[in-house]
Amino acid sequence: MAAGKYTGYNFSNITWSPYGPYFNQARKICTMELFTAKRLKSYEYIRVEELNVLLKHLYESSGKPIALKDHLADVSLNVISRVVLGKKYSNERQNGIEITRHELKEMIDELILLNGVFDIGDSIPWLGFLDLQGNIKRMKAVAKKFDRFLEQVVDEHNARRKGIDNYVAKDMVDVLLLLADDPTLEVRLDRHSVKGFTLDLIAGATETSTLMLEWAFAELVKNPEILDKATEELDRVIGKERWFEEKDIVNLPFIEAIIKETMRLHGAPMLMPRMAREDCKVAAYDILKGTQVLVNTWTIERDPALWENPNEFCPERFLGKSIDVKGNDFELLPFGAGRRMCPGYSNGLKVIQSSLANLLHGFTWKLPGNMSNKELNMEEVFKLANQKKIPLEVVAQPRLAPHLYNM
Numbered sequence: 001m002a003a004g005k006y007t008g009y010n011f012s013n014i015t016w017s018p019y020g021p022y023f024n025q026a027r028k029i030c031t032m033e034l035f036t037a038k039r040l041k042s043y044e045y046i047r048v049e050e051l052n053v054l055l056k057h058l059y060e061s062s063g064k065p066i067a068l069k070d071h072l073a074d075v076s077l078n079v080i081s082r083v084v085l086g087k088k089y090s091n092e093r094q095n096g097i098e099i100t101r102h103e104l105k106e107m108i109d110e111l112i113l114l115n116g117v118f119d120i121g122d123s124i125p126w127l128g129f130l131d132l133q134g135n136i137k138r139m140k141a142v143a144k145k146f147d148r149f150l151e152q153v154v155d156e157h158n159a160r161r162k163g164i165d166n167y168v169a170k171d172m173v174d175v176l177l178l179l180a181d182d183p184t185l186e187v188r189l190d191r192h193s194v195k196g197f198t199l200d201l202i203a204g205a206t207e208t209s210t211l212m213l214e215w216a217f218a219e220l221v222k223n224p225e226i227l228d229k230a231t232e233e234l235d236r237v238i239g240k241e242r243w244f245e246e247k248d249i250v251n252l253p254f255i256e257a258i259i260k261e262t263m264r265l266h267g268a269p270m271l272m273p274r275m276a277r278e279d280c281k282v283a284a285y286d287i288l289k290g291t292q293v294l295v296n297t298w299t300i301e302r303d304p305a306l307w308e309n310p311n312e313f314c315p316e317r318f319l320g321k322s323i324d325v326k327g328n329d330f331e332l333l334p335f336g337a338g339r340r341m342c343p344g345y346s347n348g349l350k351v352i353q354s355s356l357a358n359l360l361h362g363f364t365w366k367l368p369g370n371m372s373n374k375e376l377n378m379e380e381v382f383k384l385a386n387q388k389k390i391p392l393e394v395v396a397q398p399r400l401a402p403h404l405y406n407m
């Protein structure tokens, strides 16, 4: 869907177009400025603080059914808004606060939905101007809202650093604005590009990790023997006297395997569209230069020629195997590969690893009431990301000593 044309900012137009001069620049900014190992490490305390809020909240709601996705979405949005925008948004409208967390989340949901929607005008271009489904009207409306919000974000950041020599960037918008001041940059970043970049970072990060975690929990409550194996590994490696820390992940191969298996079965169904740069042949098909190419990862990741029992949730298949999720192994591409691979994959992966490990370590998980695991609905809704048709409801009970929840 040509959402970018109407929303003004989108993965496929300003900063990210692989055909425009901004693309190489944007990639360089990601790898050399925004997602360096040092910067990611410096945000660890944010990931820990936000996860702790959730752990505490779950402790207080223990025994009651909760819609897990709503809580996970709060963690993702709070982490990414602190990392990118330098602050998180509350659900209460406070003085001087231009937007509530709920409003921001609604805007992101609308943007993601419109990016993945099937629009008649895309298939029959001469009907496009009629906007039969009303999508274009909705895109223009959400673009206006985002622009108002991002203008305010940029103004606030500029005001904060005004008159300060050698200002040290505190968040990603600061980094982008400092780069925009740099006259030596190969392609100058203007205000519009900073806003586009900022929006891509927020939209790219928010729903992806939430959905992965919701699917992981759905698979685990559906397969209690796998859930038991995961808790056994956590007890053995972490013990019952402390929480998981990011550095522990290298000692938790089964938790890593659960994440890979969740991504294999429930990752994004398609990668970002590509265009063939030259004539080529793929599996005996002639692909002409300029053809738009869609990579169907859903099919690759369930291909029986590559995976034994492809529709079964079986993390064990990854144990002792070197298949990773970083775009090197083409049978598993949850973050894509190559020039358009997800620039935020290491941050996304860290949020997923620590949320999954700590939620499993700190709580037992059950379906509400007398619902059996066989009754759990696992239907998907195909969008830009793969959503669970019926949101997962679960009941959590603490499994560690009470003083550990006193954060």
Ligand code: HEM
Pocket (backbone or CB within 6 Å): 011, 012, 016, 080, 200, 201, 202, 204, 205, 208, 209, 212, 267, 268, 271, 272, 273, 333, 334, 335, 336, 337, 338, 339, 340, 341, 342, 343, 344, 345, 347, 348, 349, 352
């Ligand atoms: C578990 C978390 C995440 C998953 C599963 C995920 C997945 C993906 C995938 C599949 C793509 C398309 C890659 C391709 O076509 O080759 C992508 C692109 C992108 N992701 Fe992520 N992502 C995650 C987290 C993040 C985070 C944390 C950020 C930013 C902070 C981010 C920002 C982006 C952006 C800006 C793009 C567009 C890149 C382009 O068009 O060239 N993502 N992501």
